[in-house]
Amino acid sequence: MGERFETKTVHIGHEPLRQVTSKSTPIYQTSVFAFQGLEEVEQFYTGHGEYLYTRNGNPNQTELANAITKLEQAEDGVSAASGMGAIMAGVLAVVKPGDHILASHEIYGGTYALLDKELSRLGIELECINLNELTSLDGHIRPNTRLFYMETITNPLLTVADMPGWVQQAKQAGLTVMIDNTFATPYLVQPLTLGADLVVHSATKYIGGHSDATAGVLVGKKELVQRAREIVVNYGASLSPFEAWITSRGLKTLALRMERQCDNAREVAAFLREHPAVGRVYYPSEADVHFFARKKQGAMLSFCLADESRIYDFYRKLDWIKFAPSLAGVETSVSHPVTTSHRAFSEEQRLASGITMGLVRLSVGIEAVEDIVAELDRALS
Ligand SMILES: Cc1ncc(COP(=O)(O)O)c(C=O)c1O
CATH class of the missing domain: 3.90.1150.10 (Aspartate Aminotransferase, domain 1)
Structure with a gap:
């Protein structure tokens, strides 16, 4: 370490406490991780190291994503800066320009704004259907329909459609199924066990539970979540370490x-x-x-x-x-x-x-x- 006061003030407190095993998870409040040498950084890029830069990944983000992955019985999970960030990543992992989304007409207004206003600019079409009146998806599935989207318990009218039935129909038609499970939480129901491919949470709500953090989590099939993780990183929608930490703490109860x-x-x-x-x-x-x-x-x-x-x-x-x-x-x-x-x-x-x-x-x-x-x-x- 340098001897001068100016240098010491910067470096003196920074002894990584590798031997300390704290009972609760520390907050990794860092934007970047330090490496021993070029070999170690190479390990990250070849898929053997975990953390490089917090936008790409951080232990607190992983802790939250892993917890929801387990509770929802998913293969993989990724956290995001908000529920909307997680929805965006999940949807864009499935659809591309020219594709068509079939969604329940009873969805959160922000989700509707994303699907309707933003994704239409990318040439992605949306059709909202009334799951309370329809009995079949026939006549609504087009050759370019890729995604079926619904909420377990809808916001704000608390409708619970027959999710197992709709998931089955959508899967038979070859669609990817994404469920917003925010209102139900995995405590009440785990949609992946009913055949869904992706489950999203506004962790701002019951997962965190104390109205003190904004966060989102997407879990589901490994290959879809891996693509969604790239989208979270590339669109800059990563969750901050502190928000991840406090949401994980809330989750315990x-x-x-x-x-x-x-x-x-x-x-x-x-x-x-x-x-x-x-x-x-x-x-x-x-x-x-x-x-x-x-x-x-x-x-x-x-x-x-x-x-x-x-x-x-x-x-x-x-x-x-x-x-x-x-x-x-x-x-x-x-x-x-x-x-x-x-x-x-x-x-x-x-x-x-x-x-x-x-x-x-x-x-x-x-x-x-x-x-x-x-x-x-x-x-x-
Ligand atoms: C059902 C549902 N999904 C998604 C969201 C969006 O979550 P966030 O506000 O964390 O982006 C909300 C927000 O109210 C919601 O109620």
Whole structure:
């Protein structure tokens, strides 16, 4: 090490602690990795070394991707800077210009914006179909259709389509199947075991669980994930080490949180159904989730106010339940799809999908359910 003060301040604290075995994973907050010599860097490029530059890979990204790979029973996985980054990488790993995507018409507004607005510029066509009305994909599959895309539990109307049936039809037609499993999580269902090829998560939601990180993960068939990994690197959509670390930490309590949140949501749904100020309640039935590994109906629900004109009043009256256009944190929160997540939809699309001004989306947290009910009752009355 150099002897001068200026040199020492730069290098003195940097002793790699190779012998230390910490109980929790350290944050590898580094943009690049150092090498012993040219031979070692050569090993990276010939596929024998793991880390070179954080955009290409980092131990914290790997930790998160590996965990979801195992929980979803996948062959491989890659993390990304957001759920949208993971969706983009997964979709582009499958389609090329001239191809056609068949997607459920009930998808997250951001996903629709990506598939419709951005991918159309690359010459990729999109057709959205109503899985609640159709029984068959016949008549919708074209010679250039490559990808079938749907959500396990849809955002924001919580519809659970017969995923095993749709996956089977799409696979028989030779399509690649990609499922957004954000709302269900692998705790409730693992779509790859039902025949899907790729599963994507906005890990910003239940995987992280604390509304403090933005992250995405894509898992599935090895060759597709390998291509998606290249796309994440080349498009610069890699996850930061800190975001990966805090998301992995949140993941440890996924089972506990889901169990509690699902049980709370069930009681809240029963309460809302009886409330005179509430119209329709959107919440999956037990029959809907027949193919789930755990017979829980998720922790999200939506409802319409009986009198739509009271919508501003409702949000104003809420006290500790926050209006936040995201979901799945440990705190109960509400969102308003028309003005937030589903802005990308035209009015016609929104109305066709039942996304009205009076629709409230509720993400049920881990609090005492009696308090959640009392707070909603106050704002509704
Ligand atoms: C179902 C679903 N998929 C994907 C996304 C996008 O995830 P992110 O915001 O992490 O990019 C969201 C975001 O709300 C979502 O609800």
